[in-house]
Amino acid sequence: MAQARPSMQELIRQRRRAGFVGRGAERAAFRENFDVPPEDERHRFLFHVHGNAGVGKTFLIRELEDIAGERGALTAWVDEGVGSVPEAMATLSRQFGAHGHRFKELDRLLAAHRERRHEAEAAAVALLESEPEGVSATGMAVARAGLVGLGMVPGVGPFAGVLDAAQLARGADRLRAGLSARFRNQEDLQLVLSPETILTPVLLSELSQTASAVPIVLFFDTYERTGPFLDRWLHELMTTHRYGELSADVVVVTAGQLPLATRWGGFADFVADIPLGPFTEAEARDLLADRGVRDEPVVAEVLRLTGGLPVLVSTLAETHPAEPADVGDPSGTAVERFLKWEPDPLRRAAALACALPRTLDADVFRAVVDCPEEQFDELYAWLQGMPFVSERGNRMRYHDLVRVPMLRLQRRQSPRGWTEHHRRIAQTFTRWREQAEAHLDPSEFWTEVDWRELRLAESYHSLCAGPRAAMTTALTDIATACDHGDDILRPWVRLLVEVGEDADVPAVRMWGDGLTEAHATGGAAEVLRLLLSRARGDEAWLAQARASRGDALARGGDHPMALEEYDHALVLDPDLVRAYRGKVLTRSALGDYRGALDDLRRVLELEPDNPYNVFLRGEHQRILGRYDEAIQDLDRGIRLDPNQEFAWASRGAARLKRGELDEALADLNRALELKPDYAWALARRARLWRAHGDRVSQLTDLDRALALQPDWAWGRCERGDALRGAGRDEEALVDYDRALALDPEYASAFASRGASLSKLGRYEEALADLDRALELNPSYAWALERRATVHRRLGADDRAVADETLAARLINGGPWTGRTPPTNRP
DSSP: OOOOOOOHHHHHHHHTGGGOOSOHHHHHHHHHHTTSOTTSTTOOSEEEEEOSTTSOHHHHHHHHHHHHHHTTOEEEEEOTTOOSHHHHHHHHHHHHHHTTOOOHHHHHHHHHHHHHHIIIIITHHHHHHHOGGGTTSOHHHHHHHTOOSOSSOOBSSTTOTTOOHHHHTTOHHHHHHTOBSOSSSHHHHHHHHOHHHHHHHHHHHHHHHHHTTSOEEEEEOSHHHHHHHHHHHHHHHHHOSSSOOOOTTEEEEEEESSOOOGGGGGGTTTEEEEEOOSOOHHHHHHHHHHTTOOOHHHHHHHHHHHTTOHHHHHHHHHTOOSSHHHHOOTTSOHHHHHHHHOOOHHHHHHHHHTTSSSSBOHHHHHHHOOSOGGGHHHHHHHHHTSTTEEEETTEEEEOHHHHHHHHHHHHHHOHHHHHHHHHHHHHHHHHHHHHHHTTSOGGGGGGOHHHHHHHHHHHHHHHHHOHHHHHHHHHHHHHHHTTSOHHHHHHHHHHHHHHHHHTTOHHHHHHHHHHHHHHHHHHHHHHHHHHHHTOOSOOTTHHHHHHHHHHHHHHTTOHHHHHHHHHHHHHHOTTOHHHHHHHHHHHHHTTOHHHHHHHHHHHHHHSTTOHHHHHHHHHHHHHTTOHHHHHHHHHHHHHHOTTOHHHHHHHHHHHHHTTOHHHHHHHHHHHHHHOTTOHHHHHHHHHHHHHHTOHHHHHHHHHHHHHHOTTOHHHHHHHHHHHHHTTOHHHHHHHHHHHHHHOTTOHHHHHHHHHHHHHTTOHHHHHHHHHHHHHHOTTOHHHHHHHHHHHHHTTOHHHHHHHHHHHHHHHHHOSOOOSSOGGGOO
């Protein structure tokens, strides 16, 4: 049966949908793209709409969204409501789920990402205590990976690597070798440090599955705001195979004020560039005629006053002016003329009041509009239909070209009314925030999106009502936000820019501009530097800001400056535990474990019953070879909190060093019961199996550990040693080669590889490796013994005797005679 044709009324409705007039060529190009197969070179995969504010970018891409829907495509929309790549993916997934296409695996990983970030950011202090194994991995790696808010990064093992900043800078491979087993597995770790590498392939897979049944169009609006963090990701997603295959049945639409970045320059064959300017006179006349505005003097006045900007033409057209005087006098703005014309006082008041909040929903509408209860729904529906209001989900936002003059009008006409309105709205958000806090632990405030949004809104209206009084609180919040990552800090910096413009407060505008520049050039560390440089000296947040900047400097590898900042913080607040803890971790990163222990004594004085502090001291004692003291601390810590796998593993390692093999095995087994994917514990248990002479179990545990952390240099060397001990030297060489690719200055790996090469009869190569090991560590007794053996095989007995003599002297009284050099201690 033939499908029924649409009625005349339906066709007219489609043509007039949302009152859209104009942009016919742009709409036609987008519509026709659905009829061009992706394999055809005329097909476009990216449409970029750009132009100044008010030219109708959002109106146009909404129309494109409707066109896509008509052609049977699924659509999803991202705008400035997101602050990061993971947030953008969550927004897309949520919208596809609402259409019945749930991205289950992506949702699972996004939930895991939020949980891991919650662990890493919300409880930074607890993490710093509970995860001492990350203390040696300097924050330069953290900054590069995007984990802001911690004074450490997780490491493969306790204090893994003792690597300095210069070593870390040699490459990402070596960085990965120093990452910790804090999280359950490698995937959890990457969900914190580089979430897009885990999430994006899953997004592409689930997009492709969906696109096999229905075409997909993804819309990215307000790209001038989201592009700084989305553009590179989107470019790699579309033009490279870094994240996998993207279905050819996906089309992307971006819209912003600026043309695409230069990185897209070589891809003009699949990009449709759509620059928008004001309406032509013909398009503006068509829109006015569509609204019933046809009188020539009125049309001419609208054209003159609006300059053809679609949002203003639409707004004035909605007033249905009958004569030029209805449009308003030339000195006013289009919005003032609209409100002046509006005969309904409730609508006029509602339009003005609703310009005050940055965004609106039904709750905010009720809080700001003063009208009889029975008229709320009608007024809200009327406002939703206004051309200058955009709506995504349950939130509405005024167009800037309309909101700005509305704010200016209210600020100038009634300064006291402006202050009172903002104060009342701020009080409403304060009440809502306090209600939210009743259901949260204080440590969760900054990790909860809803709480942050309420706090931002409260701060915005407090600053508009009284910038002098509210500024201290706002700067305190910014200093706190520096501890929680760029995604959280960015909106707070933007907030001051918005208040400076909206409330016309030069002092706030100066802060906003300065902090924006600081954040762009140096991230949290530079923001904190600016805050501290402008501080009067009596602010309550100074000590926390000093400590936070110390953390940021440590993350950047500047440990001496970090220690100075912690000392400044402790002058301001001698009991600031986070500053002492920061010193502990920074000293450890410098290899000053004894100095770190000194600071730990003060930490334990301030927090004697915190099990994480006890674990931290126990691990420092273990690193220094004080196994009795280490076990005492770890015993006490485990009594306080028996569910910390790190403490069990650390105690097992200490007991192994004391030769208590059964007790060590019990501890390591317990650590692995609590965390089966604990790579460091597996490697330590492998050493225990070696002591038992169980090569099979040793290799089994090392294989599992390296499956979890394939780029772990120490683990590779350990397995190489196990293979060499089993007589499998050719296989051992593969692991040694990989270890040295990850860490080119790994003395132990050079020595071990030399030993295997010697067993294989490759004496010249063996000698070169052993020479290199001893260049890196001249006191390496084991390497001297191996080199003596090679010299004898080559007939150089005098050199062999010299090496044997020096090795014996080192073993009997030298500073270090261990198998693994101290700069690579796991």
